[in-house]
Amino acid sequence: MISFSSSLYIAEWIxxxxxxxxVVHKRRPTAAxxxxxxxxFQPWVGILLYLLIGRHxxxxxxxxxxxxxxxxxxxxxxxxxxHPHAIHPExxxxxxxxxxxxxxxxxxxxxxxxxxxxxxxxNEVIHQLTADIDDAxxxxxxxxYIFRNDGTGHRVANAxxxxxxxxxxxxLLLDAVGSWSTLRSIGHDLKRAGVExxxxxxxxxxxxxxxxxxxRNHRKIAVIDGITGYTGSQNxxxxxxxxKDLVWCDLTAxxxxxxxxxxxTVFLEDWNFRTNxxxxxxxxFPAPELPG
Numbered sequence: 001m002i003s004f005s006s007s008l009y010i011a012e013w014i015x016x017x018x019x020x021x022x023v024v025h026k027r028r029p030t031a032a033x034x035x036x037x038x039x040x041f042q043p044w045v046g047i048l049l050y051l052l053i054g055r056h057x058x059x060x061x062x063x064x065x066x067x068x069x070x071x072x073x074x075x076x077x078x079x080x081x082x083h084p085h086a087i088h089p090e091x092x093x094x095x096x097x098x099x100x101x102x103x104x105x106x107x108x109x110x111x112x113x114x115x116x117x118x119x120x121x122x123n124e125v126i127h128q129l130t131a132d133i134d135d136a137x138x139x140x141x142x143x144x145y146i147f148r149n150d151g152t153g154h155r156v157a158n159a160x161x162x163x164x165x166x167x168x169x170x171x172l173l174l175d176a177v178g179s180w181s182t183l184r185s186i187g188h189d190l191k192r193a194g195v196e197x198x199x200x201x202x203x204x205x206x207x208x209x210x211x212x213x214x215x216r217n218h219r220k221i222a223v224i225d226g227i228t229g230y231t232g233s234q235n236x237x238x239x240x241x242x243x244k245d246l247v248w249c250d251l252t253a254x255x256x257x258x259x260x261x262x263x264x265t266v267f268l269e270d271w272n273f274r275t276n277x278x279x280x281x282x283x284x285f286p287a288p289e290l291p292g
C-alpha cells in the first residue's frame with residue numbers, strides 16, 4: 001500500500017509534468033520559464049497561483065459568449081461608421097498616434113459636436129452626478145470598478161434608489177473584486193429598491209463563468225437618459241479612499257453630444273456580456289444633442 005507521503009510525491013511530479021504542456025502552450029518563453037520555475041519549486045503553491053492569475057484567457061464559455069455577443073452588437077457599432085458627425089482630426093504628427101489609438105481601440109470613430117466639462121474635485125463630481133440622476137426620466141446606466149460603502153457611495157446609492165422609485169430604469173454594473181464589499185453590503189438594499197445590479201467578471205473556483213482575479217473591469221462610466229455621460233478616473237468612493245492622510249485627485253469628464261452614444265455602447269457591451277440582455281435601441285439611443 002502506497003503511503004501518504006509517497007502519494008503526495010507522485011502527485012507533485014504529475015503536476016510538474018503536466019505543467020510542461022499546459023504552461024508552455026501559446027506563451028512567451030520568458031513567462032513560461034518563470035511559471036515553470038515556480039511550479040517545479042512549489043508545485044501546489046505554483047499551480048494555485050497559475051489558476052488564479054496565470055491563465056491569459058477567459059474561460060472558453062465566456063470567450064464563446066463574447067464572440068456571439070460581438071456579432072449581435074456589431075450592428076450598433078456599424079452605425080457610427082455612417083454617423084454624420086464622424087471626423088478624423090488633423091492635429092499634426094505629434095498627435096497622430098493618439099488619434100489612431102482612439103479610432104481603433106473601441107472600433108468606433110471620433111465624433112464632433114460635443115461639450116466637455118472637466119472636474120477634478122470628488123465632491124463636485126458626485127454633486128453633479130447625483131443631480132443628473134435626480135433629473136433622470138428614462139434610465140441611469142453605471143459601470144464602476146470601485147463603488148465603496150462610504151459617504152460618497154451612500155449619496156449615489158440613495159439617488160439611484162430614489163430614481164428607481166420614480167420608475168427610472170437604473171442599471172448598475174460593478175467589478176466583482178473592486179466593489180466586493182459593497183455588492184455584499186448594500187447590494188441587496190439596491191435590488192429591493194428596484195435597481196438592477198450585477199457583479200462584473202465574478203471570480204471563484206466553483207463558478208462556471210469565473211474570471212481571473214487579476215483581470216478586472218476598471219471602467220468608470222455613467223450615462224443618464226442617453227444624453228449625459230461621465231467617464232474618467234473617478235470611482236464612487238471618498239476622495240481619501242479610506243486613508244486619513246490622503247486626498248486623491250481624480251479627473252472626470254461630463255459629456256454632452258454624440259459621443260454619449262458611443263459611451264452608451266461601451267456600457268451596453270459589458271452589460272449584455274454579463275447579463276445576456278439586449279436592451280431596446282430606441283430607449284437607450286435618443287437623438288443626440290449638439291451642444292459643442
